[in-house]
Amino acid sequence: MAAEKWVFMVTAQTPTNIAVIKYWGKRDEVRILPVNDSISVTLDPDHLCTVTTVSVSPAFDRDRMWLNGKEISLSGSRYQNCLREIRSRAGDVEDKEKGIKIVKKDWEKLNLHIASHNNFPTAAGLASSAAGFACLVFSLAKLMNVDEDLSHLSAIARQGSGSACRSLFGGFVKWKMGSREDGSDSVAVQLEDEKHWHELVIIIAVVSSQQKETSSTSGMRESVETSLLLQHRAKEVVPKRVLQMEEAIKNRDFASLTQLSCADSNQFHAVCLDTSPPIFYMNDTSHRIISLVEKWNRSEGTPQVAYTFDAGPNAVLIARNRKVAVQLLQGLLYYFPPKSDTDMRSYVVGDTSILKEAG
Numbered sequence: 450m451a452a453e454k455w456v457f458m459v460t461a462q463t464p465t466n467i468a469v470i471k472y473w474g475k476r477d478e479v480r481i482l483p484v485n486d487s488i489s490v491t492l493d494p495d496h497l498c499t500v501t502t503v504s505v506s507p508a509f510d511r512d513r514m515w516l517n518g519k520e521i522s523l524s525g526s527r528y529q530n531c532l533r534e535i536r537s538r539a540g541d542v543e544d545k546e547k548g549i550k551i552v553k554k555d556w557e558k559l560n561l562h563i564a565s566h567n568n569f570p571t572a573a574g575l576a577s578s579a580a581g582f583a584c585l586v587f588s589l590a591k592l593m594n595v596d597e598d599l600s601h602l603s604a605i606a607r608q609g610s611g612s613a614c615r616s617l618f619g620g621f622v623k624w625k626m627g628s629r630e631d632g633s634d635s636v637a638v639q640l641e642d643e644k645h646w647h648e649l650v651i652i653i654a655v656v657s658s659q660q661k662e663t664s665s666t667s668g669m670r671e672s673v674e675t676s677l678l679l680q681h682r683a684k685e686v687v688p689k690r691v692l693q694m695e696e697a698i699k700n701r702d703f704a705s706l707t708q709l710s711c712a713d714s715n716q717f718h719a720v721c722l723d724t725s726p727p728i729f730y731m732n733d734t735s736h737r738i739i740s741l742v743e744k745w746n747r748s749e750g751t752p753q754v755a756y757t758f759d760a761g762p763n764a765v766l767i768a769r770n771r772k773v774a775v776q777l778l779q780g781l782l783y784y785f786p787p788k789s790d791t792d793m794r795s796y797v798v799g800d801t802s803i804l805k806e807a808g
């Protein structure tokens with residue numbers, strides 16, 4: 450085979466993660482360093498995920514990327530930072546069968562083609578940037594034989610999108626804000642693995658799969674610049690809440706998980722309202738879902754379902770077990786009946802929707 454003809458490729462699949470204690474606000478926009486710690490749950494990789502194939506060939510004349518089948522520019526600093534950090538750690542790669550040998554210094558000259566697909570709405574408040582950048586960094590690290598642990602890779606994924614650092618681990622994950630100026634201690638750590646609290650069932654009610662008007666990046670920048678509530682939240686509220694959430698997760702204390710995650714989601718959306726001009730991520734359907742869950746939890750005496758909403762109108766509902774999850778799905782179908790159903794897993798909640806079960 451002529452030297453120019455070979456292509457070497459790696460494919461990876463990475464799940465998204467949903468924060469139960471939210472990251473909202475940066476202290477350093479370039480390195481992506483947050484104003485507070487955050488905690489998330491990583492979803493089952495077979496449900497909401499990104500699949501990315503990265504390939505390298507001497508025939509490629511420049512780095513290129515396609516997202517959901519459409520070519521996108523890699524010129525932005527987030528993509529450039531991730532590519533630079535991974536390339537600088539690349540190792541030797543050899544495939545004897547194909548007669549391919551790439552040594553460390555070759556990676557500086559070789560160009561990449563990257564194709565990535567999200568199997569769920571992109572930029573709609575379901576953390577596509579988290580699954581997307583985690584998958585990009587992970588697949589590149591495999592392709593280039595990077596010898597770093599997941600914690601170091603999380604610090605690279607963080608520079609693509611903050612929430613991405615948490616998607617490199619399964620189960621419950623904490624992103625430590627860190628204190629170093631260079632961000633080297635702003636990394637994700639696994640609190641508990643996916644088996645620890647396997648009774649939980651996560652249901653995503655897709656209220657709208659439309660792209661949101663305000664991206665997370667610009668929304669949180671405006672909140673940092675204008676919201677006094679954000680300052681109070683980051684300094685006074687979240688540090689205590691993070692400790693309480695760690696305890697709740699460790700002890701599988703569903704009542705505390707519910708109280709903390711609902712309160713944190715509501716405070717995050719209050720910060721958005723406290724931003725000038727205000728940002729509205731939730732809509733009427735989101736509010737109706739909150740009321741439904743709140744009423745149900747109160748009528749049962751003990752919490753059955755926790756909710757959290759990211760930067761979008763879509764509900765992430767955590768049922769305490771399978772039995773409750775079935776009742777919850779029945780309730781959602783009753784109050785938000787499907788308009789037309791061609792797909793068994795598609796139900797209408799608001800304008801468009803899919804209800805997916807993960808976990």
Ligand code: ADP
Pocket residue numbers: 499516565566567570571572573574575576577578579580581582585610663664665666759760761
């Ligand atoms: P979300 O709530 O979906 O995370 P964001 O506004 O945080 O929305 O981020 C959306 C952006 O993340 C997209 O416009 C794109 O730049 C990036 N992104 C999404 N999916 C991927 C992917 N699979 N690979 C690389 N980047 C992605």
Ligand code: DP6
Pocket residue numbers: 467468470471472473481487576578579609610611612613665666667759760
């Ligand atoms: C509401 O990680 O998408 O989902 O770091 O600017 O890419 P950038 O923002 P992003 O923000 C996520 C915000 C959130 C809460 C969370 O995931 O913790």
Ligand code: CO
Pocket residue numbers: 576577578579610612665
């Ligand atoms: Co995002």
